[in-house]
Amino acid sequence: MASYVTSKILWRGKTQARRLLRRSIFQNTSRRNAARATVVEPNKDEIYNFNESQTTKRKLPDIVQPFSHFLSDKFGRNHTYLRISLTEKCNLRCTYCMPEEGVDLTPKEHLLSTEEVIYLAKLFIRNGVDKIRFTGGEPLVRPDICEILSELNRLRTGNDPAYHHFDTMGITTNGIVLAKKLPALLEAGLDSVNISLDTLVAEKFSFITRRNGWNHVVKSIYKAVDSNLDSVKINCVVMRGLNDDEICDFVALTQNLPVDVRFIEYMPFDGNRWNQKKMLPYSEMLSLIHQKWPELEKIQDHANDTSKAYKVPGFKGQIGFITSMSDNFCGTCNRLRITADGNLKVCLFGSSEVSLRDTIRSSKDESEIMNVIESAVKRKKKQHAGMINIAQSKNRPMILIDSSRKFIHICNNQSFNQIISTTIDQKNTGVKHYQKKMISAKRGFFMAMKLPNNERRANVAGSLRYMSGLSHVDNKGKAEMVDVSSKDKTLRVAKAEGLVILPKNAFSLLEQNQIQKGDVLTTAKIAGIMAAKDCCRIIPLCHNIMLTKVNVELSLHRDDYSVSITSMAKAIGTTGVEMEALTAVSVAALTVYDMCKSVSHDITITDIKLVEKYGGKSGHYHRKEKELDE
Structure with a gap:
């Protein structure tokens, strides 16, 4: 991982050099075991294609083959990168991958089997693909992922030169179970991992994903960095009003971690209620980062990179921007996608698909299968239709394409900060x-x-x-519930008050005790006392406190036709009784409303507040007169 400290070119050069040297030396052995063996010089007759300034001084061999016409489109783009979705299932319920109404999962018999995934992968590799990334859903919920990786890994050290150019196997994961499964994945031949993480705040993670697990993802990032992986990337979808305030925090991650944090522009897919106002273009992100790190510098991008790479000098890692919306990279796109149900998508944003599953199940003729693939690739357009047209076009939800988390949906167009503001x-x-x-x-x-x-x-x-x-x-x-067993038992007292404002006619009837439902003031007093004693049943995380006294008083005020309510709760215990006092006032006020509503619904309950408390670590509290006036 130390190669991250230098430029991206040096990193890629050394990574490829190390792999090629392994292949030229060891055959029919484990890649991980081969890395520990003695180095043998490559054959002189093999072809060299590395620039000495970009890699180590020793020139290393590569196998150069004419690129297959099956995977070349009419614009001259050679498709060397294949993404295969292994499943539609996921152990999170992210608002950016799942529409609110959910998705209908494909029946198991209609998904690609283990053998079919391996067959298609081999077919694409033989025709020029040198990089495969497995996605989902969440690829790690599929039990046969290590079997698939191991089978493809054997191709790289086998006797057939048609597979020796196959260079990289990676996964894109949400990171929930990665830490647990990483040793087996490494043994199976995993080279790189992309981990999706859109926030460094645990509550925000739970809000976005509808699940807990932020700490598991962080643990997975550290474990991946400490492993023998060639590349660890963090994918962060940025959306205005949700996590744009964390951009610089993510950049700070790269100071001490050799990771590549990639900021992804918010993209439209079915079910994510895309809105252009929520899309933060990379130019704005870059400007924001420059304000904190003016020394931020552009570093050289590798051929076919989707990310524009930058680095803060002296930082171990780097950052990048995937700019599909504001500055597309369609002209150098080398990607193809196979969905979990076996459909080939030549463009992430295109709705056009062809079923490779049906083709391989109905025909064993490889030439026929390759003709289907070639026809689809040749129909690939020069570029996508632009973000406005994409937003209006029909396409799969992202959970049914792959799990790289390219979009986010926020309920009712509220930002997370707005929701937090309202809640707190x-x-x-x-x-x-x-x-x-x-x-x-x-x-x-x-x-x-x-x-x-x-x-x-x-x-x-x-x-x-x-x-x-x-x-x-x-x-x-x-x-x-907070554990209070270690606290000292002390006298705890709390006083609260509230106000019920009535219309004149209702107040007059109350004053004369002529409300149809009966004696309002007595009933409300009893209701308040009972509520205080039952507070732990009403407020979920309140402790069950043995109260020594509860008092509720109601007074009438003709000048403003109001009923003032005061309560006092007392106990000897390890926690305060503020909630009991406030609950007593609240329920007493609701009782007044309930018994007077037959006269008029124009009743206001207001100004419920804690007036005084003492006992416990926080000591004595008394609401000041200014606070009372407000």
Whole structure:
């Protein structure tokens, strides 16, 4: 992974050089075992195609074959990169891959079998493909993925030269189970991994994916970096109002991690409610990064790269931008895709597909299969139709194409920050507190990266727990009750109040105790006391407290036709009784409303608040007169 410290050209040159040397030396042996053996000089007669300035001083062999006309389109593009979706299933429910209504999964018998995946992969390799990436859904939920990798890996060290140019096997994964499965994947011949991660905030991850697991993804990133992989990339789809505030945080990852963080422009697919206003073009991202790192420099892109590569001098990793919407790279596109149900897509954004599954199941004639592939490739257009036309065109949801997370859907067009603002506090104070905790958590996360592996992981674990920012959420993002068993038992008292404003006619009847439903004030008082005693049944994470006293008082005020409600809760225990006092006032107020609504619905419940509390670690609290007036 140290090659990431230098330019991308040097990295790619050394990677390919190392692989080619292995192939020229070892046959019918494991690639991983071969890497440990003694180096033997290659044959002099073999062809050399590496520039000495771009790689090591020793020139290494490659096998040059005429490129197959089957995989060349009419614009002269040779398609050497194949993406194969292994499954439509996923262990996340991301809003950017799954439409709200979900997707209908293809019956198992209509999906490509293990043998069919391997057969098609070999067919494409023999005709010039040198790189295959397995996607999904989530490819790691398919149990035979290591079997597929192993079978294709054997081709690279076998006796048939038709396969020796096959250079790279990679996967694109959400990272949830990658850490667990990585050793087996490496043994099977995996070369590179792309991990999808769109946020460094645990809550935001849960919001986007509808699942917990952010800490598993982070663990997978570290484990991938520490492994023998040639390439570790992080794919981050950027969308205005969701995660555009984290762009510089992602760039900071590359300071101490030899990873390639790739920012992907938000793209339209079926079911993701694409909106151009949410699409942040790479020029804006680049400008934002330049403000923090003016020394950011462009580095040379490799042929057919979809990403525009940049690097902050001195950083171990690099960043890139996949600009499908604002600055397409169709002219150098060398990609083909096979869906999990066996359809060949020559363009990610095209709706045109041909079924290779049906072809190979109905015919054993390889020439017939290749003619079907060639016809599809020759129909590939010069470029896609542009983002507006793409948004209006029919295409598969991304979950049914592959899992590289090219799009995001936000419910009701609200940004995540807007939702958080509404949830935490209608005023700015709550939001500022939340943002402050998130910034502090991220800082701890980045600081941990500078430590040795064992210390780093311990610190990251602590950051994960803190990054939730919520006392009632565990380090896996699940709700939990706070353990108060270690706290001292002290006298706990809390007082709360609220106000019910009635129309004049309802107030007059209440004042005369002539409301049809009965004695409102007495009933409301009893309801408030009962609610305080049952608070733990109403508020899920409240503790069951043995109250020693609850008092609820209701007073009438003719000047504004209101009923003021005050409550006091008292206990000797390890946690406060504020919730009991506030619940008493709330339920008493609702009881007044319920009993008076037959007279009028023009009733307002307002100003429910904690007035005073004491006991416990936080000490004495008393709401100031200014706060009371507000």
